[in-house]
């Protein structure tokens with residue numbers, strides 16, 4: 001296998017916006033790559049390297065029907081010459097843009113029931129998958145493992161120390177853990193949780209155990225901007241997203257980035273974050289998920 005490395009990133013664009021009355025730079029991971037934008041590339045990068053090192057030619061992972069992770073994995077597999085298998089929560093009756101794209105990249109999709117999906121990390125279930133598909137490199141749901149964190153610790157390379165406060169959305173927390181583990185970073189990182197899972201802070205702390213303490217900067221995770229739960233519709237992030245689009249031609253997604261921007265705006269406005277410092281918000285991408293969200297809730301922006 002001689003992989004074409006078309007997944008590499010050059011320098012990432014930064015857009016200056018105004019948020020909560022303060023100037024904020026936005027790191028545009030949403031623009032970082034034509035078919036594999038966002039944070040998920042960083043989560044996959046060292047997993048792909050490890051898979052190749054171990055001689056795997058097939059990657060398997062799990063996700064929901066609109067998953068950014070499944071979308072990125074399918075694209076990465078195509079770009080880097082791996083077969084990919086996506087085990088999807090829920091039955092096959094819903095064809096949607098995310099899965100259509102994944103299939104167009106050559107990903108094999110296996111739909112399983114929610115009950116079965118809950119068992120997905122059990123040895124027995126994985127053995128069944130191996131019987132069906134042969135040997136594969138397993139990437140956990142959301143792409144979250146130690147190699148993912150190593151990849152995410154590169155997001156801020158070269159720019160992190162231009163800022164005092166850095167904002168990012170938190171799902172599993174591994175992107176945040178990676179930012180916190182950026183070598184030599186002195187900024188404070190504000191993670192904005194997009195779902196009400198109070199185990200997230202412990203999970204982040206556990207993930208960070210693998211990194212030297214000297215490499216961990218100050219951070220906190222806020223649950224004040226969950227806005228009703230994962231992927232729910234809520235007027236506050238929607239209004240923030242509309243304003244960003246109108247004022248700065250900046251598109252955000254309803255699941256992650258709009259909540260992050262709404263949270264950063266509030267923290268800067270009320271002084272929870274230093275409005276006189278230098279601030280960076282990380283746009284982690286996720287725009288591919290808008291189409292799926294709109295199938296449920298109607299027009300986003």
Ligand SMILES: *Cc1c(COP(=O)(O)O)cnc(C)c1O
Pocket residue numbers: 038039040068069142144169170171172173174175176256257284285286287
């Ligand atoms: C997955 C995802 C996140 C959350 O990343 P975690 O590492 O799970 O916290 C944030 N933004 C976007 C667009 C994502 O797809």
